[in-house]
Amino acid sequence: MELESKVNIQTKSKQKKDWKKWVIHLFPIPALAIYILFIIYPLFAAFSYSLYDWQGIKRGAFIGIENFISLFTTEPFNSMFWNAFQNNIWYFLLEMVVQNGIAFMLAYVIYKKIRFAEFFKVAYFLPRLLSVIIVGFLWKLILNPNFGALNVFLNKIGLESWAKPWLGDPDTALISIILVNSWFGLGFAVLIFLAGLQGIPGDLIEAARLDGATGPKLIRKIILPLMVPSITIMTVLTFIHAFEAFELVYAMEGSMGEPYYSTDTLAVYFYRLAFGGSGGADSVAIGLGSALAVVLFFIIASISALFLLVLRKREVEM
Amino acid sequence: MKRMLGLFLGVVMVLSLVLAGCSSSETNSNASGNEGDNGSDSGGDKVTLTMGSWRTEDKAAYEKIIKAFNEEYPDINVEFKPSKNTEYNTILNTALQSGEGPDIIQLRPYAPGMELAKAGYLEPLDDLNGIDVFADDVIAAAKSEDKIYGVPLSLNSAQMFYNKKIFEEHGLKEPKTWDEFIEINEKLKKEGVTPIALGTKEGWLLSLGHSIVGPAHYGANEFVDQITAGEKNFTSDEFVSSIKAMDELKKYFPDNYEGLGMEDIRTLFFTEQAAMFPLGSWEIEVLREMNPDLDFGFFPMPSAVGKEPTMTTWVDGSYGLNVNSEHKEEAKKFLEFMTTEKFAKLFASELSRIPAVPGVETGDELVTAMAEASNQYSTPYLMLVHFNEGNPTTKATLETELQGMYLGKVKPEEVAKKLQENAETYYEPFQK
């Protein structure tokens, strides 16, 4: 922080003489322009939908916040919301533990300069190259209860009782989806963590080593604190990703979050309301759907802001 | 320096784009006018119509149908542009709300399709030549507030398919009563064959399954008349027993049925691992393609309450006319063509399905037999024809709640209760 303001003071004094000082303010313009035109404008235009009464895809009268009230007071909308919300939380927690936990471990292993590091990085990242539709389709097949590779394998090694209808049983469906998602996102997390690890100045670690820090202690005292930026990025991204979880659930369990809403998420619920459930042939409730999107937006925005503030503060303290 | 130049060019380009965006949204009407011009430019005097549909698998058949249409109207170009079933509504609704969309639109049957009419996106077709060939109950699928908005395409039926070879090997005959049907299931199960290929992973299979099994218990058309008059409802004993029957049948489903979807149960049936397959008439083509040697038939569902057996029938998607179409006259020509026998014959022979135009033979023994049985024993697909409204729809509610029932989360009585609560939000006979 101190350094930054020093640079700033210098910049300012320099800029006074510099007729080009306004040039710097052009830097964010192209990004802002495209972003406002194609994201912010359409989204806010759509936000207003939540304030109208809708008959199918026909917009009716202005009704204020009635859609928001219905969303939280009438059944089945109310219980669908809380059920999906709960699933989103599970999504986030399990992804943090499984995907990011494993990714950190793997990044550390690669950082330890093992051989074939290039191969490992590529291997972990490869699933990320596939489209989510393909990922969903592939895993649906692998998890197929009767001829899927996983159950065939379990039967072969004598663990018949472990073989389950993974995606059809409400006890295993959500976990299966989250694990598939972790499989998909692992490589990206490894790369982010690896970049963070490799950004740690080598002399700092050497110094700590000379002070006698090893293994877990080294990780806890030196490496983790210095990795706060990449951990911040991954936490916020995982959070946003978990609360926007849609494509994989949609590809593997459809727009109803089957079985029996056990894999339903807020974004899937939004899609169902705004675009129709049951294979796209169902009726739409655009008003309620837009209200839900607004609520979802406030949840994600406020919690991400919180994460950023807390973690950024830690970063500064370091 | 060159790089910097590129960078600034980028900035300038984006800025000008933004400005262009602002100015052209002000001159909104102009822009859409231009688009119309482009459309007619491409073909000189020829007009190009687009057709929206969710039947990606029918593309080749439609190309032949369009060719036949062009024999009469060589100046009207028709492009069949289907999109994936599950995304069709999203694509169509987005385009319609922006004043675009295909000229000729395939409409989901009954209430969901008629939502487009209510929202004012469809042109009424009451004065279309040939629209009067359709029977009243057929045209009902495309009617909203006493106006006709679609040309019905085909008649669907749902019934129990069975594997003739397996039935023969186990000395079984088509059942004439519900008890016989259960006996068949018991015998097959004892002898190591999966009796019914049905999975509960995809909800729509369950409402379809219920449309086949249900009428046998609620007493088919008599109950339908009563419930649509508001004299009975979903919590009536007749209906509850139809849900219980669905529950009872789960013993005869394949192993791990909770995890099985459409592809899985179809595979079980065409690989001859399962004896019966409760599904719609459109599966005939697929089954034949997957296993040309499969020898299969169908039977109407025998009643459990001493009535006639039933075939579940409804009208599948009709074709409507986009109110914003630039070529309504030409589009009407094509829609008129869809009411002719010429079209119906092609449709029947290319797709092995029963056209909505009456009196057309498909020339396919199985399909003809099904059409005859449908005429004789027809009962409507209750959920699709009468209860496909609300949010979620009553049909979707049945699907989810049945899934919950099979997973042991809800009891049959609770399924019925949820249906009733849902239907009461919009169904007028229940609101009295």
Next chain:
Amino acid sequence: MKQNPAARSFYYVIAFAFASISLYPIVLMIFSSFKTNAEIFKNPLSFPTSFSLETYQKLLDQIPFFTFFWNSVFVSVISVIFILLFGSLASFYIARYTFWWNNLLFFFFLLGMMIPIKLGIVPLFMLMKDLGLINSLWSLVFIYTATGIPLSVLILTGFFRTMPKELEEAARIDGATDIRIFWHVLLPIMRPALGTVMIINFIQSWNDFFFPLIFITEEVKKTIPVGMLSLFGEYSADWGALFAGLTLSSLPMIVLFFIASKQFMEGLTAGAVK
């Protein structure tokens, strides 16, 4: 840097175990594309018994694969260039200056990641219509650039912040302009972060099927995922053909990745030296 051998072999076990989990489904997809339906159901785990390219031939005859391919390349490459350029300019501004609105600006960019963009599809469609971009690949370029910017700003701002201030100060003392510092001093050492952003956005634009579904109706303007999607309806019961389709649509991405990955990974290590 000596490590005990037990720990080292433990590292290898973990690394290999996860590598095989990562790779197995992809290998399965490629193998299954050579199998017949019956073979897939009977022996889902085994090697294919023969390597027939017939299914691939059939698919390639049916769809203009190379047209789809070039459309995808066009859309992805241009979007990625825009994202990298505009994203890094904005991030540089946010991370290296302390105007009072910078934190707000940063958060404003992040907002874009927090709303399901599908919500805005109708206004977006009308906007594209007004810009005359329906059925134009540029509609996809702009939407992918716009959706890619938030994540890129998040990642790049983070990395710009970690750049040593001394580098910049030294350059300023030498009289370098903002542009020069951005382009010649900081960007070169940002290669790993830029590489990450590039790959992620390239994949995103390459694999998206929602926007082309809505904006593109002409066959010749379709991108690979949408073009292939129509096959899924047609071959819903022919698993062999489906897997061939899946392989065919992911192969270009995998090949491109292998071509680019060397540079991408080298960038990662190069960036780590300092």
